[in-house]
Amino acid sequence: MTLLEARRIEKTFGRTHALRGVSVAIESGEVVAITGPSGSGKSTLLHCLSGIMCPEAGEVHYDGRRIDTLDEAARTRLRRDAFGIVFQFGRLVPELTAVENVALPLLFNGDGREKSATVARDWLERMDALDVADARPGELSGGQLQRVAMARALVTGPKVVFADEPTGALDSLAGEKVLGLLLEAARVNGSTVVLVTHDNQVAAHADREIVVRDGAAAGVVA
Amino acid sequence: MTLLRVAGMLGRGGSRAERARARLVAVGAALATWFLFGAANVLALHGQLDDRLGPIANRGTRPGTAFAFGLMILPIAAFLHQTGRLASADRERRLAALRLTGATPAQVRLLGALETTRSAALGTVCGAIAYVLLEWSIRGLLLHLPTTAAGVPPALGLAAMALVIAVAAVSGLLAGRHVVTSPLGVTRRATRRRPGRRVLLVPVLGCVPMVARFAGLPVPYRPYSLLLGAGLFAVGMMLSTSLLVWASARVAGRRARSAETLLAARALETDARPWGRTMSVLGLAVAIGSGTGWIEAGIMDDRHTLDPFWLTSFTLVDLALLVAMAVTAAALLVHQAEYLMEHGPVLATLRATGVADGELRRVLLRQGIIAAVLPCSVAALIGLLGLTDTGGLHNETWAWWPVTNAVLMAALGVLAATLTTKASQRRLQRAVSPGRLRTE
Amino acid sequence: MSIGHVLLGLLTERPKHGYELKREHDDRFPGVKPIAYGQVYATLQRLERDGKVAVSGTAKEGGPERVVYEITSVGTDEVRRWLAEIEPPAPYVSSALSTRVVLALIVGGTADGYLLRQRAAHLERMRELTARKNTAGISAGELLATDYALHHLDADLRWLETARQRIGELTKEIRP
Ligand SMILES: Nc1ncnc2c1ncn2[C@@H]1O[C@H](COP(=O)(O)OP(=O)(O)OP(=O)(O)O)[C@@H](O)[C@H]1O
Ligand SMILES: [Mg+2]
Numbered sequence: 001m002t003l004l005e006a007r008r009i010e011k012t013f014g015r016t017h018a019l020r021g022v023s024v025a026i027e028s029g030e031v032v033a034i035t036g037p038s039g040s041g042k043s044t045l046l047h048c049l050s051g052i053m054c055p056e057a058g059e060v061h062y063d064g065r066r067i068d069t070l071d072e073a074a075r076t077r078l079r080r081d082a083f084g085i086v087f088q089f090g091r092l093v094p095e096l097t098a099v100e101n102v103a104l105p106l107l108f109n110g111d112g113r114e115k116s117a118t119v120a121r122d123w124l125e126r127m128d129a130l131d132v133a134d135a136r137p138g139e140l141s142g143g144q145l146q147r148v149a150m151a152r153a154l155v156t157g158p159k160v161v162f163a164d165e166p167t168g169a170l171d172s173l174a175g176e177k178v179l180g181l182l183l184e185a186a187r188v189n190g191s192t193v194v195l196v197t198h199d200n201q202v203a204a205h206a207d208r209e210i211v212v213r214d215g216a217a218a219g220v221v222a
Numbered sequence: 223m224t225l226l227r228v229a230g231m232l233g234r235g236g237s238r239a240e241r242a243r244a245r246l247v248a249v250g251a252a253l254a255t256w257f258l259f260g261a262a263n264v265l266a267l268h269g270q271l272d273d274r275l276g277p278i279a280n281r282g283t284r285p286g287t288a289f290a291f292g293l294m295i296l297p298i299a300a301f302l303h304q305t306g307r308l309a310s311a312d313r314e315r316r317l318a319a320l321r322l323t324g325a326t327p328a329q330v331r332l333l334g335a336l337e338t339t340r341s342a343a344l345g346t347v348c349g350a351i352a353y354v355l356l357e358w359s360i361r362g363l364l365l366h367l368p369t370t371a372a373g374v375p376p377a378l379g380l381a382a383m384a385l386v387i388a389v390a391a392v393s394g395l396l397a398g399r400h401v402v403t404s405p406l407g408v409t410r411r412a413t414r415r416r417p418g419r420r421v422l423l424v425p426v427l428g429c430v431p432m433v434a435r436f437a438g439l440p441v442p443y444r445p446y447s448l449l450l451g452a453g454l455f456a457v458g459m460m461l462s463t464s465l466l467v468w469a470s471a472r473v474a475g476r477r478a479r480s481a482e483t484l485l486a487a488r489a490l491e492t493d494a495r496p497w498g499r500t501m502s503v504l505g506l507a508v509a510i511g512s513g514t515g516w517i518e519a520g521i522m523d524d525r526h527t528l529d530p531f532w533l534t535s536f537t538l539v540d541l542a543l544l545v546a547m548a549v550t551a552a553a554l555l556v557h558q559a560e561y562l563m564e565h566g567p568v569l570a571t572l573r574a575t576g577v578a579d580g581e582l583r584r585v586l587l588r589q590g591i592i593a594a595v596l597p598c599s600v601a602a603l604i605g606l607l608g609l610t611d612t613g614g615l616h617n618e619t620w621a622w623w624p625v626t627n628a629v630l631m632a633a634l635g636v637l638a639a640t641l642t643t644k645a646s647q648r649r650l651q652r653a654v655s656p657g658r659l660r661t662e
Numbered sequence: 663m664s665i666g667h668v669l670l671g672l673l674t675e676r677p678k679h680g681y682e683l684k685r686e687h688d689d690r691f692p693g694v695k696p697i698a699y700g701q702v703y704a705t706l707q708r709l710e711r712d713g714k715v716a717v718s719g720t721a722k723e724g725g726p727e728r729v730v731y732e733i734t735s736v737g738t739d740e741v742r743r744w745l746a747e748i749e750p751p752a753p754y755v756s757s758a759l760s761t762r763v764v765l766a767l768i769v770g771g772t773a774d775g776y777l778l779r780q781r782a783a784h785l786e787r788m789r790e791l792t793a794r795k796n797t798a799g800i801s802a803g804e805l806l807a808t809d810y811a812l813h814h815l816d817a818d819l820r821w822l823e824t825a826r827q828r829i830g831e832l833t834k835e836i837r838p
Contacts, residue, residue, distance in 0.1 A: 037823065043660070052574045052656050073578065080576025087659065091571035095488035107481035108577055153575070180796070200819045201812055204788035211781070218778065 002061075003028040003192055004049060004160060009058030009068075011044055011215075018044040019055065020215040031183060031193040033206035041215040042196045043164055049194060050083050050162045051075040063159075080105070084153030084191070086182070088165040090145035092137040092152070098124060098144075099133045102151045109156070123151040127181050143174040150182050154189065161186050164196045172201065179205055243308050246556065247341040250302040251386050252349030253549070254295050258382035259353045261291035263373045276534025283535075290542060297503045297546045299389055301553040304496060306338050306390070306397040308560045331395060338394030339387060346383045354379075417464035417494055424458030427451075456506070459604065463505055463597050464498025470596040482581055486588035489561065496560075497593040500553045504594070504638065505601035507546045508631045512605030514539055515627030519620040543631075551638040558586060558646045562653040569650075570658035582650060586643040594639035602632035665697065665705045670714060670733060670741045677718045677732035680706055692804045706731055714740055759818060763825055767833055777826050781819060788815050 004026040011019040018041045026032050026049075034042050047053040048060055051067050052075075060068040067078060079085070092101045099120045106116035124130045129147040132140055140148065146166060153161055166182065167175030183205060186193045195206055203209050211218045264278055265288045277283040325333075357373045431451035434441050441447055468491060475487035490497060514536065521532055562569070569582060606628045672678065672686050680702050688696045709715040714737030719730050733741075759780065766773040791808050794800065800808075825832075 037827070047574075047656055047659070050574070052659070076573075076576055076578045078576075079574065080578075083576065085571075085575050087571060087574075091568055093485065093488075093565075093568055093572070095492045096484070100484065100488075104481050104484075104572075105575065107484060108581060110480075113479055200785065200788065200816045201792075204785060204792045204812070206789075209782075209785055211778070 001028050002026070003063060004194070005061045006045070006049055006055075007059045007061070009045075009048055009055035009060060011041075011048060011053065011055045018215055019048065021058065022212065022215065022217050023058075024049075024210050024217055026192060026194060029190060029192055030208060031186070031195065031206045033203035033209045034194065034196045034212060035198060035200070035203050035209055036212035036218075038198065040212045042198075042212050044215075045212060046162055046164050046194065046196050050085060050160075051078055052085075080108070080156070082159045084156065084158035084161045086146070086149050086153045086161070086163040086166045088168040090137065090142075090149040092145065092148060094137050097134050097136055098129065098140070098148045101137070101148055102155055105152065105156050120151070120155060123155045124148065126185055127151045127154075128177075142169045143178055146170065146178045147181065150178070150185070154182075154185050154191075157189055158191055160192045160194060162194045162196075165198075166195070167197070167199065167202055175199070175202065243305055244337070244341040246305040246308075247302060247338055247390065248345030248348070250298055250305060251342040251345030251390055252352070254298045254302070254386045254389070255346045255349035255383060256353055257291050257294040257298070258385065259350065259374050259379060261288040262375060262378040262382060263357070264288045264291065265378070266373060266375050276531055276538055279531065287538075290539070293506075294542060294546060294549075296506065297549040297553065299393070300500045300503045301549050301556065302342070302390055303393045303397070303499065304553040304556040304560075306393045307496065308556050308563075334397065335391055335394035338397070339391040342390030343387050346386045350379065350383055416491075417468050417498060419465060421458065421461040421465065424461060425455045426458070428453070428455030428458050456509075459509075459600070460502035460506060463502035464495050466597050466600065467498045467501055467593050468494035470592055474592045481577075482584040483588050483592075485585045487592055489565075489585075490589055490592055493561075496557045497554075497589075500550050500557065501593055501597040501639075503553075504547060504550045504635050505597045507543045507550070508598050508601040508628075508635045509605040510539070511543045511631035511634075512602045512624060512628030515605070515624030518627070519623040522623070523617055523620045547634065547638045551642045554590070554639060554642040555645055558589075558642060559649055561589075562646065562649050566653040566658045570654045570656065573654045574656070574659060579651070579654070582654060583643070583647060586646055586650060587640055590639040590643045591636065594636040598632040598635035598639075601635070602628040605631070665701060666709055666714075667741060667744050669702065669705055669709065670737050671745075673715060673731060673733040674738065674741060677730045679721055679728035679730045681728060690803055692801075692807045694807075709737065712736075759821070760825070763829075764832070767829070771833075773829055774826070777822055777829075781822055784815050784819050784822070788812055788819075791815075 002025045006022055006024050008021040008023050009019055010017070010021055022041070022045055024032075024034075024045070034045060036042050044053070048055045048068070051060070051062075051070070054060075054068045054075075058068075059066055062078070062082070067075060070078070092098075093104070096104070099117055102120035102123055103113075103116035106119060107113070111119075121130065121133060124133050124147075127147040127150055129144055129151065132144050132148070135144075137145060137148070146169075150163075150166070153163075161182070163182065167179055170178060179202060183193065185191075193206075195202065197203055264284050267278065267284060277287040354374065361373070428451045431441050431447045432455075435448065471487045471490035471494060474483060475491055478484035478487055518536060573579070573582060606624060668687060668691075669683055672683055672690075678686070681699065683706075684697055684699050684702045687694075687702075706715060710717070710731070714734055715731045716734050717729055718732040720727050721730050722728070762776060762780075763773045766776045791812050795805060795808050795812075
């Protein structure tokens with residue numbers, strides 16, 4: 001079943017035509033890698049698929065519902081309830097400890113402080129980062145930061161996990177370890193994973209690759 | 223001097239934010255100059271004037287009025303300092319290129335200070351010219367007084383201008399402290415020092431003469447020892463405000479049940495000093511405001527009416543307090559701009575993960591509330607307590623006047639702090655736009 | 663590198679017979695083509711002739727009687743000397759991939775289709791290898807060999823991408 005689909009979407013920034021009619025369809029439960037050279041529009045595609053941005057033309061559908069025409073509030077709800085997002089540099093809140101960072105989405109959902117902390121610790125353990133639970137982001141290594149960021153993305157049990165260069169700042173072994181943890185957790189959760197990367201070895205972890213070139217899908221390679 | 227030439231070159235190449243900051247510094251310096259000129263002007267008046275001019279009319283109250291004008295420099299200094307800090311990281315990033323070309327850290331810091339000083343000097347000169355022109359026209363056109371005698375004695379005026387520029391220069395040097403510039407780039411100091419606890423000794427020391435008097439112990443050198451004690455207490459309380467802010471942030475962070483409170487409290491806890499600085503000035507305004515309530519109550523109780531002299535005086539005081547609060551609120555606004563700039567990518571990420579704009583706005587709002595409530599309440603209480611013994615009212619109901627006044631002032635202080643967050647909304651919107659997800 | 667060096671290296675542990683050497687070779691170097699027993703036998707004969715190994719006895723474990731070889735001091739010196747050298751960093755300029763790109767341009771005028779197909783094939787192979795790496799109980803030796811293969815395929819893929827970006831220049835050169 002197709003869970004997430006973009007139909008001929010276009011997006012421009014000033015004079016830059018970042019997306020020129022990309023179409024992709026992502027099945028439920030699948031791990032898809034979006035690859036392509038620098039500046040080809042991978043991140044922009046991810047932002048459109050995840051409802052962070054709206055394309056100027058074309059349609060984005062999630063779970064049988066058109067999402068690019070929803071207003072900001074509705075898309076925010078969708079991102080909060082159904083999606084989890086990981087970025088290249090973790091982007092944790094610097095003043096909060098690792099557990100508090102992971103617990104943040106639950107707190108925003110109105111769960112109590114204790115309950116969220118317990119669940120957050122659980123996820124840190126699954127991400128092999130329980131030892132840094134009480135450290136602040138400034139004290140963590142790149143790999144630890146990403147583990148915490150992934151725990152934060154997964155803690156709400158999202159249907160789709162989006163990751164933009166999640167291992168971009170890590171060396172190949174650390175990246176592989178972190179990626180393995182993410183994919184394993186997503187598999188257990190039954191989450192679909194959309195992985196933006198320009199690292200072929202990362203792409204090889206996916207079931208399928210979508211190559212983006214100059215803002216268009218250059219052939220979907222199964 | 224080459225450094226000056228480099229500073230000039232850099233000044234022309236600044237970003238929009240930097241030009242805005244330079245303008246803010248200039249405005250602050252101009253305001254400071256205005257108030258100092260006002261003080262000098264009052265001191266320079268001769269003889270008895272119309273009672274409707276309030277405290278300016280009497281020879282006896284003029285030094286006090288001049289002092290009050292001088293006090294107005296405090297909120298402006300806070301404002302100037304905050305503006306100096308704004309975008310300091312941004313500016314230093316630009317200056318990091320200079321480090322690559324071999325400039326020493328001290329030279330880079332000096333350059334930063336030079337930029338601030340230049341803007342301040344510009345504002346001071348403009349402010350001085352505007353003041354003198356306005357004063358001349360009021361004298362000549364409205365009051366038909368001779369315009370030859372300058373209102374502000376030139377020596378005092380020049381001294382005031384020098385003072386403003388010097389304050390700006392020092393603040394510029396201090397602002398550079400927060401940034402560590404290495405040839406490869408800029409990092410903000412990761413762990414910010416938490417406010418020291420030893421400053422609490424100062425207000426405690428200030429209390430000693432007063433407590434001794436209440437306890438009936440002999441207090442030597444009265445009333446100077448009492449005055450000194452009160453002064454120490456006031457200054458000490460102002461110095462301790464950062465600690466107060468830090469403490470309430472810590473407690474709020476521990477007990478936070480919502481994500482918004484947690485985020486607000488922790489941000490405040492790590493960077494309590496700028497809030498503390500501005501809150502100390504806001505607190506002073508609140509304390510003075512609630513203190514004047516007693517004096518007002520005393521006079522109303524005594525005479526059942528306010529003559530023009532007192533009416534003008536109180537109106538002037540209230541006006542001054544409002545201006546002080548507004549300037550302080552502006553300083554907070556500037557600080558929040560800095561917070562948003564620093565946290566832009568992180569907040570944009572939170573928003574991307576599904577945190578609503580309203581929730582982010584609440585984080586800002588709660589920062590203001592957590593920071594303001596304790597210092598403003600303490601200040602209002604101090605304003606009430608400090609003058610209890612001047613009471614002895616005939617009609618007890620007048621006692622409600624200062625109490626209401628104090629509550630009002632405290633509320634106004636908190637309101638000023640929270641209103642700034644409202645004003646930060648558009649900036650927040652820009653700070654969390656998806657484009658910020660790309661920066662690092 | 664030669665089979666001789668590999669066998670000498672394995673013999674430094676202890677004396678072994680020919681079949682044992684074949685089995686250990688295939689176990690320890692999982693990415694390499696399995697060695698034929700005949701080749702082991704011939705190589706051992708040559709090493710014995712050169713004085714690098716010597717017969718130390720016979721062994722019989724259930725099966726037929728087997729000749730056990732041990733390494734001599736000449737052989738040990740030879741292995742150490744060889745280990746002190748490095749592999750020549752060969753420039754693999756004439757690989758089949760680049761030949762195909764050039765031929766595709768000459769014959770069909772475009773290599774885009776080929777490049778995408780080749781990328782898909784390479785990535786498919788990488789996916790298989792990655793999956794194998796993730797199977798439980800994989801040995802460290804096999805992991806290392808798989809990583810080696812993965813990194814080489816990755817290098818090919820990066821070259822393919824560069825080739826795609828340079829194809830314009832190449833086309834101009836081939837069909838001016
Ligand atoms: N907010 C923006 N403002 C201006 N231009 C943008 C913006 N976002 C993207 N672009 C432009 O759109 C194009 C595609 O950008 P995008 O970030 O999607 O590429 P990418 O494939 O993710 O690249 P990379 O691998 O370097 O991350 C680029 O040319 C970029 O400059
Ligand atoms: Mg990108």
